[in-house]
Amino acid sequence: MDVHRFERQIQFxxxxxxxxxxxxxxxxxxQDRSENTAEHSWxxxxxAILLAEHANEPVNVSRVVKMVLVHDIVEIDAGDTYFYDTxxxxxxxxxxxxxxxxxxxxLPPDQGQELRELWEEFEGGETADARFALALDRFMPxxxxxxxxxxxxxxxxxxxxxxxxxxxxxxxGSSKLWECARSLLDDAVAKGFLQSTKEK
Amino acid sequence: MDVHRFERQIQFxxxxxxxxxxxxxxxxxxQDRSENTAEHSWxxxxxAILLAEHANEPVNVSRVVKMVLVHDIVEIDAGDTYFYDTxxxxxxxxxxxxxxxxxxxxLPPDQGQELRELWEEFEGGETADARFALALDRFMPxxxxxxxxxxxxxxxxxxxxxxxxxxxxxxxGSSKLWECARSLLDDAVAKGFLQSTKEK
Numbered sequence: 001m002d003v004h005r006f007e008r009q010i011q012f013x014x015x016x017x018x019x020x021x022x023x024x025x026x027x028x029x030x031q032d033r034s035e036n037t038a039e040h041s042w043x044x045x046x047x048a049i050l051l052a053e054h055a056n057e058p059v060n061v062s063r064v065v066k067m068v069l070v071h072d073i074v075e076i077d078a079g080d081t082y083f084y085d086t087x088x089x090x091x092x093x094x095x096x097x098x099x100x101x102x103x104x105x106x107l108p109p110d111q112g113q114e115l116r117e118l119w120e121e122f123e124g125g126e127t128a129d130a131r132f133a134l135a136l137d138r139f140m141p142x143x144x145x146x147x148x149x150x151x152x153x154x155x156x157x158x159x160x161x162x163x164x165x166x167x168x169x170x171x172x173g174s175s176k177l178w179e180c181a182r183s184l185l186d187d188a189v190a191k192g193f194l195q196s197t198k199e200k
Numbered sequence: 201m202d203v204h205r206f207e208r209q210i211q212f213x214x215x216x217x218x219x220x221x222x223x224x225x226x227x228x229x230x231q232d233r234s235e236n237t238a239e240h241s242w243x244x245x246x247x248a249i250l251l252a253e254h255a256n257e258p259v260n261v262s263r264v265v266k267m268v269l270v271h272d273i274v275e276i277d278a279g280d281t282y283f284y285d286t287x288x289x290x291x292x293x294x295x296x297x298x299x300x301x302x303x304x305x306x307l308p309p310d311q312g313q314e315l316r317e318l319w320e321e322f323e324g325g326e327t328a329d330a331r332f333a334l335a336l337d338r339f340m341p342x343x344x345x346x347x348x349x350x351x352x353x354x355x356x357x358x359x360x361x362x363x364x365x366x367x368x369x370x371x372x373g374s375s376k377l378w379e380c381a382r383s384l385l386d387d388a389v390a391k392g393f394l395q396s397t398k399e400k
Contacts, residue, residue, distance in 0.1 A: 006376065009250050014229060014347060016246060020239045021231045029214060031221045039220045042242035045269050046216060050209050050311060062262035065269075069245050111250060147214060176206065 005108045012106040018076045025082050025152050026144040035144065037072045037080060044068035047136050054176040055135075057128040063118075067133045070115050071122045074099035083141070083166060084158055096123075125169070135173025139181055142167070146184040150193035159195045160185050205308045212306040218276045225282050225352050226344040235344065237272045237280060244268035247336050254376040255335075257328040263318075267333045270315050271322045274299035283341070283366060284358055296323075325369070335373025339381055342367070346384040350393035359395045360385050 019038040026035045048064040072080075077099035081092045100119060104112040121130045142163070145153050153163070163185055171178035188194035222237040248264040272280075277299035281292045300319060304312040321330045342363070345353050353363070363385055371378035388394035 006254070006380070010343070010380070013243070013247055013250065014343065017229045017243070017344075019242075020228055020235070028220055029217045035220070036239065038242045039236065039238040042219075042238045042245070042269065043213070043217065045242070045245065045265075047213055049266060049269070050213065050307070054206070062265070065245075065262070065265060066249060069242065069249070069265075107250070143210070143214065144217075180206070180210070 008106060008108050009111070012103075015103065015106055016073060016076065019073060022072075022075045022080055024080050025156065026141050027148045027151050029144065029147045037075050040140070041069055041072055044071075044133075044136050044140060047140065048133070051136070051174070051177070052132070054174050055128070055132040056172070056174055057131070059129050059132045063129050064133050064136075067118045067122050067129060068136060070118050071133065071137065073103055073115070074119065076103060082156070084156060084162060125172075131173035133173070135170045135177050138167045138170045139174075139177040142181040142184055145194075146188055150188055153188075153194055157198075159197050160189050161197045163194075208306060208308050209311070212303075215303065215306055216273060216276065219273060222272075222275045222280055224280050225356065226341050227348045227351050229344065229347045237275050240340070241269055241272055244271075244333075244336050244340060247340065248333070251336070251374070251377070252332070254374050255328070255332040256372070256374055257331070259329050259332045263329050264333050264336075267318045267322050267329060268336060270318050271333065271337065273303055273315070274319065276303060282356070284356060284362065325372075331373035333373070335370045335377050338367045338370045339374075339377045342381040342384050345394075346388055350388055353388075353394055357398075359397050360389050361397045363394075 016038075019041070020036050022037040023034040024037060024040060026040075027033065028035055045065045045068050048061060048068055052059055052061045052064065074096040078092070078095040081088045081095075100116055104116040104119075106112070107115065121127055122133050125131055125134050141152075145151070152158075164182070167181060168178075170181060185194065189196050219238040219241070220236050223234040224237060224240060226235045226240075227233070228235055245265045245268050248261060248268055252259055252261045252264065274296040278292070278295040281288045281295075300316055304316040304319075306312070307315065321327055322333050325331055325334050341352075345351070352358075364382070367381060368378075370381060385394065389396050
């Protein structure tokens with residue numbers, strides 16, 4: 001075995017400790033702080049295990065788990081690009097590909113390539129596994145927002161029509177999750193903590 | 201399908217958001233704060249994927265990943281029991297079993313039973329998958345302690361002989377990880393941030 005193989009694996013494991021310091025726009029339900037990307041990735045993996053039966057198409061649960069564990073590692077260099085930030089979205093792909101080069105490049109080549117391909121598959125959203133993983137990634141913030149009385153939506157001036165438009169592709173991975181998300185949004189509007197549309 | 205099945209799954213997913221608020225004794229490498237159990241679980245899952253080739257026996261990587269994702273969920277009710285706290289260890293099993301009853305009981309019975317059995321298998325340490333998962337769980341704090349100059353060891357008066365004694369079972373899951381851990385300990389002692397034995 002390559003003498004440096006183990007050293008490269010350990011170096012990567014130390015490097016990804018940084019994902020715990022990348023903050024998202026969502027807030028925890030039971031504590032007054034922003035969620036970080038490492039704990040978010042754990043939460044998605046648990047959802048993949050528990051909700052796979054609600055995927056529209058049959059999925060390989062182990063692959064989806066692996067995919068969501070890895071899906072945001074590029075944020076260590078590229079930062080968390082807010083889902084509703086259209087300006088930041090313009091160079092997101094460029095920033096994230098450079099991050100992928102550096103980060104997955106730390107690993108032994110076979111493992112780096114495997115994780116990179118999983119990340120690219122997730123980003124591409126062209127397979128059943130990726131469609132379901134993307135649906136989970138879009139569904140989770142709806143749960144967090146709903147159960148924190150729309151705090152992050154309010155802070156960023158996000159309205160229900162915007163949420164619906166940006167998240168509609170959730171339905172391609174799971175009609176069930178999309179149906180649930182829409183009913184949470186309706187309820188958030190009814191309860192008054194989410195505006196339905198931008199006021200003129 | 202049971203009409204309450206999806207509701208129970210979502211209730212569990214919301215409940216385990218609390219794991220992000222359970223603090224461990226380890227410190228992050230790149231930020232001055234304690235690690236929480238959710239992000240720790242993500243990190244172990246990444247290690248399971250990357251280091252499986254260093255398990256002593258062949259393991260089912262997907263099962264190990266699932267096992268480490270779930271292995272500390274009981275801490276939501278039972279808290280994190282410090283690995284070197286012999287007094288707290290006395291009722292740890294009792295506290296954690298009560299936690300498992302409540303938490304896994306939120307899920308649909310088939311899923312609750314599956315996760316509970318994985319947790320019990322981990323705790324038992326009698327299978328190849330559990331031995332490797334336990335080795336990862338013991339190895340990770342050595343990395344964190346070493347790369348934060350022994351901060352948590354110092355705070356709790358932990359000496360190298362104590363670390364060696366409490367972690368020797370790591371070798372049953374992975375001789376390679378145990379060998380690496382021992383060399384980190386030797387180096388920590390040599391560098392003067394870990395005492396070798398308790399001063400008389």
